Amino acid sequence: MEFLEAVGTRRSVRWFKSYEPVTREQVQEILEVVRLTTCPGNLQPWRAVVVWRDELDHETREELLKADNWQGAHVQAPVWIYLYADPEACIPGQFAINTQELITVGALPSAYGWSKTRIENAIERAVETPAGMASIDELLHDLPHEASEAIAYAETVGACAVACLAAVNLGLAACLHMIAKPTAQEKVKKLLGVPDNWLPVWQLLVGHPAESMAAGGQRPRRDFEHIFFEGNASTPYRRDPAVVQRLQDAKLLQAPAPLENRREELMFLARMYGYPEEQDD
Numbered sequence: 001m002e003f004l005e006a007v008g009t010r011r012s013v014r015w016f017k018s019y020e021p022v023t024r025e026q027v028q029e030i031l032e033v034v035r036l037t038t039c040p041g042n043l044q045p046w047r048a049v050v051v052w053r054d055e056l057d058h059e060t061r062e063e064l065l066k067a068d069n070w071q072g073a074h075v076q077a078p079v080w081i082y083l084y085a086d087p088e089a090c091i092p093g094q095f096a097i098n099t100q101e102l103i104t105v106g107a108l109p110s111a112y113g114w115s116k117t118r119i120e121n122a123i124e125r126a127v128e129t130p131a132g133m134a135s136i137d138e139l140l141h142d143l144p145h146e147a148s149e150a151i152a153y154a155e156t157v158g159a160c161a162v163a164c165l166a167a168v169n170l171g172l173a174a175c176l177h178m179i180a181k182p183t184a185q186e187k188v189k190k191l192l193g194v195p196d197n198w199l200p201v202w203q204l205l206v207g208h209p210a211e212s213m214a215a216g217g218q219r220p221r222r223d224f225e226h227i228f229f230e231g232n233a234s235t236p237y238r239r240d241p242a243v244v245q246r247l248q249d250a251k252l253l254q255a256p257a258p259l260e261n262r263r264e265e266l267m268f269l270a271r272m273y274g275y276p277e278e279q280d281d
Contacts, residue, residue, distance in 0.1 A: 001168070001169050001171070002250065002251075004247065004250040004251065004252040005250065005251040005252065006165050006168045006169045007165060007252055008218070008247075008250075008251045008252040008253060008254050009168055009213060009214075009251065009254070010164055010165060010168045010174075011173075011213070011214070011215035011216075011218075011219070012174075012175045012176065012215075012219075013073075013173035013174065013175050013209045013211060013213070013215050014072065014073040014175055014211075014215075015072075015073070015076065015209065015210040015211040015269045015273070016073060016076040016077045016078070016173060016205070016207035016208065016209065016210055017076075017207060017208040017209070017210045018075070018076040018077075018078065018207075018210075020078070020207070020208040021054075021078050022078055022079045022172065022206055022207055022208070026170050026172065026206075027050055027079060027081070027206070029166065029170060030081075030163055030166040030167055030170070030206070031048060031050075031163075033162060033163070033165075033166035033169075034046065034048070034159050034162055034163050034166065037158065037159050037162040038158075039155050039158075039159075040151075040155070041090075041095045041098050041099055042098045042099070042101070042102055042107075043089050043090050043094065043095065043098060043151070043152075043155060044089060044155075045085050045086050045087070045089035045090050045151070045152035045155050045156055046083060046084070046085060046086075046155065046156040046159040046160075046201075047083070047084045047085070047086050047194075047198060048081050048082065048083050048084075049081070049082040049084070049192050049194065050079065050080075050081050050082075051064070051079070051080040051081070051082065051192070052078065052079060053077065053078050053079070053080060054078060060191055063187065063191055064080070064180075064188065064191060066184070067179075067180035067181065067184035067185075067187055067188050068177060068178060068179070068180055068181070068184075068203070069181055071177060072273065072275065073175050073177065073205050074177055074203075074205060076207065076210070076273070077175070077205035077206060077207040078206075078207045079205070079206040079207060080203055080204075080205060080206075081163070081203065081204040081205075081206060082179055082188070082192060082194075082200075082203050083156060083159070083160055083163070083179075083201045083202050083203065083204060084156070084179075084194060084198035084199060084200055084201060085149075085152035085153045085155070085156035085198065085199040085201050086152055086195075086197070086198055086199075087145065087148045087149040087151075087152045087197060087199065088148075088197065089152060090148040090149075090151040090152045090155075091143070091145075091148050092123045092124075092140045092141070092142075092143050093123075095123065095136075095140055096119050096120060096123050096124075099114075099119050100116045100119055103115065103116060103119075111132075112132035112133060113129065113130040113131070113132040113133040114133055118130070118133065119136070121137075122136045122137040122140070122141065123136060123137075123140045123141055124141070125141075126138075126141040126142070149199060152199060153199050153201060156199075156201045156202075157201060157202070160176055160201060160202045160204060163204050164176065164204065167204070167206050172206055172207065172208060172209075173206070173207055173208060173209035173213065174204055174205065174206050175204075175205045176202045176203070176204055176205075177202065177203045177204075177205055178202070178203065179200040179201070179202065179203045180200070185200050188200070210269060210272070210273075211265060211266075211269055212265065214254070214255070214259060216257045216258050216259050216262040216265070216266075217254070217255050217256050217257030217258055217259040217262070218253075218254050218255065218256050218257060219257055220256070220257065224237070224239045225237065225238075225239060
């Protein structure tokens with residue numbers, strides 16, 4: 001699938017074919033994509049535990065589902081990928097190791113001032129970096145652990161978004177869920193053997209869609225000019241209709257929700273899986 005179409009087709013699919021398996025090769029491809037996604041300092045703080053629903057013993061499966069309040073999509077999806085953030089990957093010392101490695105492979109240019117000595121001096125002794133380098137003396141020297149947690153969490157969220165697109169690119173359905181309700185997070189960590197210091201981020205449910213991949217149409221988004229600006233925060237970025245048309249042709253911009261017959265589709269799915277049919281509020 002072309003990139004723009006994959007982005008445009010992505011939905012939070014919440015109805016899965018519980019009976020149709022996902023292959024190990026497909027899951028590996030999703031993880032390979034996540035492994036190569038962008039990350040400042042090449043920190044890569046994301047950690048993932050892949051759980052195959054039908055390979056769990058009954059008690060463990062029930063406990064994991066209970067922790068997520070028995071959400072329908074979780075019950076149905078055959079693959080559950082639990083994504084955590086490791087704060088230890090974002091401490092200053094690890095940043096120094098990773099950025100020095102980037103210098104070795106030619107990813108950080110010495111022409112901009114990057115050198116192993118300058119990285120060490122900036123992070124360990126708060127020596128000001130020269131023009132052309134990031135101000136890591138202010139960013140990373142004496143970085144509190146809470147900041148390392150925030151960085152690890154934020155970067156893992158970005159990796160989760162990429163994982164969704166990787167699944168769609170394979171023709172699979174995906175949906176991000178809470179790993180568990182707050183009171184059950186530690187229980188899930190114990191069930192999965194997750195280290196205490198890892199931060200719960202998201203659980204990616206993966207499977208084949210029982211609903212159409214359009215899933216009722218593209219979700220509502222704020223107007224383009226209300227969220228993007230040019231030059232200053234008071235000047236909306238002008239949206240070119242010709243670009244809009246080109247992106248519609250490329251299937252990035254698709255028909256908005258709700259599509260015709262969406263209600264009937266939801267009622268059919270509810271009946272199929274034994275849930276109450278959709279009711280008006």
